Amino acid sequence: MGGTARAAVFLGDGTYEVREFAIPAPPPGGAVLKVEAVGMCGSDVMQFHGQKHVPGEASPVVPGHEIVGRIHAITPESAAAWGLAEGDRVCVDEIVKCGRCKTCLAGAGLCTNLRLYGYTMGADHEGGLWGGYGEYLRLLPNTHLMKAPESLTAAELTVFExxxxxxxxxxxxxxxxxxxxxxxxxxxxxxxxxxxxxxxxxxxxxxxxxxxxxxxxxxxxxxxxxxxxxxxxxxxxxxxxxxxxxxxxxxxxxxxxxxxxxxxxxxxxxxxxxxxxxxxxxxxxxxxxxxxxxxxxxxxxxxxCAGSTPSSMEQAVRLLADRPEIARTMAGTHVGLDDVEHGIALLERRAAGEDAVHVSLVHED
Missing domain, CATH: 3.40.50.720 (NAD(P)-binding Rossmann-like Domain)
Incomplete structure (x- = not known):
């Protein structure tokens, strides 16, 4: 597609780098998201320090799984399957099931080919842009996407996850x-x-x-x-x-x-x-x-208790649309790509004189 995008890469040793990646083309049956904002959470801190808690977790990695953005490019079959078009704002379910293994076909159990945005696909895997700390995100087929309300900002919407x-x-x-x-x-x-x-x-x-x-x-x-x-x-x-x-x-x-x-x-x-x-x-x-x-x-x-379900994801987006005051009350603090370490400090509660109920990384337009 041409052009480059920036992304924070966690190295798994308490450090990170901001790297440039090529903006990807949509994979077959998939799309490309222009990430607007991503929520930062405690599990990001664990990744930052190299503490792996998700099966198949990669390092180094572009982290970030509470992802909100707009469809940047999409294949015709994906547009039809998802009912989406370029420019639509969506919330992204980080859990991507293959839909083909025994547990997926049975409708119960843990997918044996499970992939998670921000966790399992590393910075060296097929272009590297697989987490919300990147300005763009490659969207796989079978990704669960929810059209997001325009009444809230992208940063406010990151509490959906x-x-x-x-x-x-x-x-x-x-x-x-x-x-x-x-x-x-x-x-x-x-x-x-x-x-x-x-x-x-x-x-x-x-x-x-x-x-x-x-x-x-x-x-x-x-x-x-x-x-x-x-x-x-x-x-x-x-x-x-x-x-x-x-x-x-x-x-x-x-x-x-x-x-x-x-x-x-x-x-x-x-x-x-x-x-x-x-x-x-x-x-x-x-x-x-x-x-x-x-x-x-x-x-x-x-x-x-761990994680969400597809239905609770959809319920969360609907609830934020119906009760936007939840998102606005939880808006918290925003940081940019060049200030990720300050976001980590807020999450670890070591930012002198500061506290935040929620921290979001917001990408510049």
Missing amino acids: PLANALNWVASVRVSPGDRVVVQGPGHQGLLCAAAALACGASQVIVTGTGADELRLKTALALGAHHVIDVEAEDVVARVGELTGGSMASVVMDLTPVPAAFRTALDLTALSGARVALAGLKHFTPVDGVLVDLISLKNMSIQG
């Missing part, structure tokens, strides 16, 4: 009207779990954090959470008891990286039939002092 995770997780623990939900951890994923629980009709949503989370707890209230708790200033179990009239939580969602938070989650649950969603990775640190008898005695359900 963590919101899709959140909607999947609240569904997995059956959040419904009348539920009392406690969300532990007010990172951008935890905040969107609070928003998702509210969208499902939870009657009470409580978000917990620490004294360093002032901005994030204020954002939780702006999203509609009923109460926030600083766990360093208050006894969180006693406070949840007060706020719920002694009933405690029917659902606890643990989004923290702190192993001890799981113990607290068990203490926050109601006496019978509560559900606990575990989505905050503890970096393979054992959880000491867990009274597993509580799980049995309280008839508790424990649900591991």
Whole structure:
């Protein structure tokens, strides 16, 4: 197609480079996206430091999986298959299934040829532009694309991906009207779990954090959470008891990286039939002092949570179109390609005097 594009390449050792790549042509049955913005998340930090947590993860790699952009070039068959045209804005599902293996044909299980934008196709693989930290992205056949609303900016729309995770997780623990939900951890994923629980009709949503989370707890209230708790200033179990009239939580969602938070989650649950969603990775640190008898005695359900589904992706984009205030409240901070390291510092919470509820990399026009 001619021309070059810039992209940040993570080298897997705590460093990155901004490199130039040739703007690709659409692959057979595919397209090329001009990336407008990509959300930055904690898993990007893991990639930055070379911590691999996705099967088949490549390094060096152009990262970025919370991708929003416009169709730059598209083959006729892809235009017909996707119902899209050049210039259309889309949100990109990072998970690409082959559609041919046994699990894909059976409609269940993990695709044996799974590819993920920003993870599994490295900077040396077929042109290298396979992640949202690049100004252009090569789109494979079978990519799940969702037409995006024009009422929000691309940076605001990048929360679609963590919101899709959140909607999947609240569904997995059956959040419904009348539920009392406690969300532990007010990172951008935890905040969107609070928003998702509210969208499902939870009657009470409580978000917990620490004294360093002032901005994030204020954002939780702006999203509609009923109460926030600083766990360093208050006894969180006693406070949840007060706020719920002694009933405690029917659902606890643990989004923290702190192993001890799981113990607290068990203490926050109601006496019978509560559900606990575990989505905050503890970096393979054992959880000491867990009274597993509580799980049995309280008839508790424990649900591991990871990722989204195609349907929760579509639900997330629809919800942002219907309730744009979620995206605007979560807009956070934007960085450019030449300032990726500042974005990483914000994610790692080591940017002096700064905090952000969400960080997006925005490409210049």
